[in-house]
Amino acid sequence: MHEVQAFMAERQRRRDVGFLAMVGVMLVASAYAVIRSAYPPHRGYVTASGEIRAVDPATLRRQLRSGRLSKHEAAHWKRVGAGRQAPGRVP
Numbered sequence: 001m002h003e004v005q006a007f008m009a010e011r012q013r014r015r016d017v018g019f020l021a022m023v024g025v026m027l028v029a030s031a032y033a034v035i036r037s038a039y040p041p042h043r044g045y046v047t048a049s050g051e052i053r054a055v056d057p058a059t060l061r062r063q064l065r066s067g068r069l070s071k072h073e074a075a076h077w078k079r080v081g082a083g084r085q086a087p088g089r090v091p
Contacts, residue, residue, distance in 0.1 A: 055077040063069035 057078070060069065060074045060078060064071065064074055
């Protein structure tokens, strides 16, 4: 009977260690993801979530007509990309 209890205890211990190892791996992966998003790998690296671009004028007009966008918001999004446009391009 003691052998069965010892076997069950060892099995439970292995399960516990496996669970704690997986929790540790998940914590390390989460920390890596947070740090990587906070500090980009090289200068000039921009992720899609950090990029701010001007919105297409046709989209702005469509959003204004549907009432999903105010005139103030449309003016803001039109200005956002004004400084980044290529020279010679008319807004």
